[in-house]
Amino acid sequence: MKVRTQRGYTLVELVIVVSTIALIAAIAVPATTSTGSDKQLEVAAEEFATAMRFARSESLRTGKPHGFRQTVSDKRIRVFSLDETTIPPTLIYDIHHPVDKQLYDIELDLQSLAAADSVTRNVVFRGTCNKNAEAYFDANGTPWCTDPTNVLLESF
Numbered sequence: 001m002k003v004r005t006q007r008g009y010t011l012v013e014l015v016i017v018v019s020t021i022a023l024i025a026a027i028a029v030p031a032t033t034s035t036g037s038d039k040q041l042e043v044a045a046e047e048f049a050t051a052m053r054f055a056r057s058e059s060l061r062t063g064k065p066h067g068f069r070q071t072v073s074d075k076r077i078r079v080f081s082l083d084e085t086t087i088p089p090t091l092i093y094d095i096h097h098p099v100d101k102q103l104y105d106i107e108l109d110l111q112s113l114a115a116a117d118s119v120t121r122n123v124v125f126r127g128t129c130n131k132n133a134e135a136y137f138d139a140n141g142t143p144w145c146t147d148p149t150n151v152l153l154e155s156f
Contacts, residue, residue: 044075044108051077051106054098059137066095067136067146079104082136088147091134127151 051068058066058079065082069091083090097104129145135153137143143153 047106047108048077051079051104054104055079055095056137056141056143058095059139060141063139065089065136065138067091067134069134071133075108077106077108080136082146084149089149091146124154126154129153 048070055066055068058064058081065084067080067082069078069080070076071078078093079095080091080093081095083092093103093105095104096102127145127150129151130147131145134146135143136146136149145151145153
């Protein structure tokens with residue numbers, strides 16, 4: 001009768017390999033993931049971009065001016081329609097969010113995933129704008145300052 005020898009790894013060898021892989025993963029994973037505050041800032045920026053896109057799409061869809069207002073002090077963004085029949089034009093905050101059907105008024109401090117320590121803006125107009133926290137889109141989707149309404153928005 002022939003004796004069979006078993007081939008394989010011992011328990012000690014397996015434990016050493018698994019421990020080494022776990023150690024490498026523990027070192028590598030934190031270096032490749034963003035911090036919580038980075039993620040919150042990213043979500044906050046996405047909220048602003050979404051509000052701006054929504055205001056523009058509503059302007060194109062309805063043929064009426066819609067815009068957004070960013071408030072730095074309370075870290076807030078609101079979407080409005082613009083009543084051009086008054087002088088100066090009146091901002092009407094009656095636009096509803098397309099998902100939750102509430103008024104489009106986002107306060108970042110109340111959004112658990114979109115909190116930000118501070119909110120600033122980098123606005124560039126092609127002229128002097130009295131209220132650089134407000135911009136609207138005309139029926140063609142072109143961005144303008146709300147006061148005066150004839151100053152073109154270059155970047156926000």
